[in-house]
Amino acid sequence: MSKKLKITILGTATSIGVPMLGCTCPTCQSIDPKDRRTRSSIFIEYQNEKILIDVGPDFRQQALNQGVHDIDHVLLTHEHTDHVNGLDDLRPLNFIHKKAINFYAETRVLKEIETRFNYIFDPKGIRLPRLNVHEIKPGDVTIGKETIQAIRVMHGELPILGFKLENFAYLTDAKKIDSAETEQLMNLDLLIVNALRREEHHKHFTLQEALDFISMVKPKKALLTHLSHALPKHAELNNELPTNVSVAYDGMTISIQ
Numbered sequence: 001m002s003k004k005l006k007i008t009i010l011g012t013a014t015s016i017g018v019p020m021l022g023c024t025c026p027t028c029q030s031i032d033p034k035d036r037r038t039r040s041s042i043f044i045e046y047q048n049e050k051i052l053i054d055v056g057p058d059f060r061q062q063a064l065n066q067g068v069h070d071i072d073h074v075l076l077t078h079e080h081t082d083h084v085n086g087l088d089d090l091r092p093l094n095f096i097h098k099k100a101i102n103f104y105a106e107t108r109v110l111k112e113i114e115t116r117f118n119y120i121f122d123p124k125g126i127r128l129p130r131l132n133v134h135e136i137k138p139g140d141v142t143i144g145k146e147t148i149q150a151i152r153v154m155h156g157e158l159p160i161l162g163f164k165l166e167n168f169a170y171l172t173d174a175k176k177i178d179s180a181e182t183e184q185l186m187n188l189d190l191l192i193v194n195a196l197r198r199e200e201h202h203k204h205f206t207l208q209e210a211l212d213f214i215s216m217v218k219p220k221k222a223l224l225t226h227l228s229h230a231l232p233k234h235a236e237l238n239n240e241l242p243t244n245v246s247v248a249y250d251g252m253t254i255s256i257q
Ligand SMILES: [Zn+2]
Pocket: 014, 015, 080, 082, 083, 173, 226
């Protein structure tokens, strides 16, 4: 029997969010709640493990909106501000549940986080939120009683991580994925992948690059995330996508049994 997996998409925007502050483009002026996108992150309930991937600047409001009251593990894809700046808001979960949160990232990412949030890691600092730090590399990662795969993804020149659990994978901020990694991502039940905008960007898949990658790895279903305001409104964009591809939105949930 396959394992229990529930995914809650907490945020689906690129680094500046949608709407973009000060912008009056049609997407930013949309009244559709699905066009209000917070910074990209997902929450996964996998058997008994509660896993947060990335902890961006909107984390607190995302957790309140989606009823996320407990987190056992935080995994980071990379160190960019839109993926880490909610770290301080993990503190109440330490207080309420009286436990440290497992925190997983690559060595380079941990170094950068230790510099930017020195009070969390400095032995003379307040050391809150309380984190159990685990250095990870591409390959198998033990998360509580479960194992997931960290997958190497290139974010422009920066090597970052995607994550795969069962027949599901989450890739954000990808621009290039080598053939060995692509092989691991073939024929998934669900793939969540970034698609920034139509115009070329040196660090992110464009919409076309994301669609080309999806047609190469052939998931049953794909969802697009890390979107910019330069893409059409949610409903319009959905209309132009292949039948197995949809635009993700904040608060979307998917259960895979
Ligand atoms: Zn990002």
